[in-house]
Amino acid sequence: MTAYSLLDLVPVVEGGTVSQALANAADLAQHAEALGFSRYWTAEHHGMTGIASAATSVVIGHVAAATSTIRVGAGGIMLPNHSPLIIAEQFGTLDALFPGRIDLGLGRAPGSDQKVARAMRRTLETDSNAFPQDVLELQSYFADDGKTGISATPGAGAKVDLWILGSSTFGAQLAAALGLPYAFASHFAPDALDAAIAIYRRDFRPSAALAKPHVMAGFNIFAADSDEEAELLASSQQQAFVALRTGNPGKMKPPLAGYRQSLGAQGAAILDHVLQCSAVGSPATVARGIAAFIERTGVDEIMVASSIYDHDARKRSLEITAEVMSELKVAA
Template identity: 65%
Template sequence: MRLSVLDLAPIHPGETAAQSLAGSVELAQAAERLGFARVWYAEHHNMATIASSATSVLIAHVAAHTSTIRLGAGGVMLPNHSPLVIAEQFGTLAELHPGRIDLGLGRAPGTDQRTWAALRRDIRASEQFPQDVVELRGYLAGASVVPGITAVPGHGTRVPLTILGSSLFGAQLAAALGLPYAFASHFAPDALHQAVAVYRERFQPSEQLEAPYVIAGINAVVADTREDAEAMHRDAIRARVRGILLRDSPVAQQVGDDELDALARSPQAAGIMKMAQHTAMGTGDAATATLRRFQVGADADELIMAVHGQTSQRVRALELLETAGALGDAA
């Protein structure tokens, strides 16, 4: 079973962004030591609980403190950026850390419309996503589709691209372009099976990829005991309720656990609870069994886990999964 880590760089209550980023380094070092395939970072903006907004900067920092593990964006929200700028950023990373850099691309803005306006992007930019992916791929391949424009650095680095999605749109685009497809089933599980089936059915080989390759997202809450994992899972739900339902509240950080639990049981939180549908929870052995079942059911070549908890708990989760044999061949 090929396992990877999606690090959302969480900023926990009472923690600074600097502490969160130091935790990201520690988590990546543990993932490298234990043999996980890659660590990806997701672009979010204007969220008080997430420190991964400047994805390429975070990747550069973590890469400088690791040696071999692949690092990448899971993903860059391309409508927020010029394809040329992203080609230059990830081309620079590829030149500094050859063979270690991935670039996952998403179509959603990763934020709300007000924040998108602050990013100086046209709200219609998502409509150009397929063309932007082709333009970006051309820069990285050294075959620019824009006459007279070359990405330096970036030109010829061929940073591998992956299309991220939670609907049939991304599946169809990844298949048409012959790129790997990563489904965001760790927070948007509904269309997983249909999207993977469409992607595999319609896949067209490309220079980058000869056969379809699916990465499926799943949450992971792993501890030494079932009771500890359940407590961590409650904390993860509370964090999502605080970050989503109370995002614009000036007193969000002062809301207590009892109030957050009550909100989690409310109709307004139904969508948040749905996000956690695919979760590997429990001891290392129990979580590994869930991961194996999920991989088979999702028809996935690789799983990428959003590992929840404080930094020490997330590192321990990776250790428990490795000890349980999660990184070995799937049964």
């Protein structure tokens, strides 16, 4: 049966603060844990006033301390921003504090623009081999196999689950070659989803980490007790996508009735494309959307993206999602 997990970018809403966003993250993770979600992930973004997860490993520690059983991790750490040794030390520390619960998803995008990248004192690497080599170096630190000549402390021997993330076929090829689980960012970049999954499954090589392919895909879910309410809740994320695509990102805005229609045909088409891997509506509507996505992709796990302005409404959306997944499991 398809597992379900939660991606939380720790949104900072208009009228809210970073402190409140971080408190909401811990509360949301506790709620997801009680509802049976497999894992809670947050992601590295920089220079964005509406996202409070820039210090990703710190946020993971905050959330892991507030929960007890759910896996907690990064979806992901943007490895070009860091030396592999630093990430080995950070996640080795997390594994020592919360053994058996830490995931580390690795991406090759910078999670920022060129200006922010320079502020982090990193030169964006254009060599296509740099990311795979960094992943191998990171694996070596965790394995403590002596290949680097350095023993990461903490880090050596840590049992951190590594994932490869991607929104193209590149990550699928790398995950398959290394025998690692693969997560596709279809919640905002759906174009290569089917091709990437096919390549990953076709070329997968079993490894000490994973005996058979394991695919996760991002899927937006905005669930409420009625279709109309869910459509209204989804408008905050729609506004966020438009703001990002037009170079004007900011804090998450309140829901706006009729927002999608106000964009006109071209704007609505952009949203329909970027958010095509989504289910918005009542429990019945969401159930149909999730079932269709699973039938299309055959994914082992859905990573639920559900950025909603109102915290209580977001928790209710997760409740409906968990209920739907349980019903689908029974039906299967």
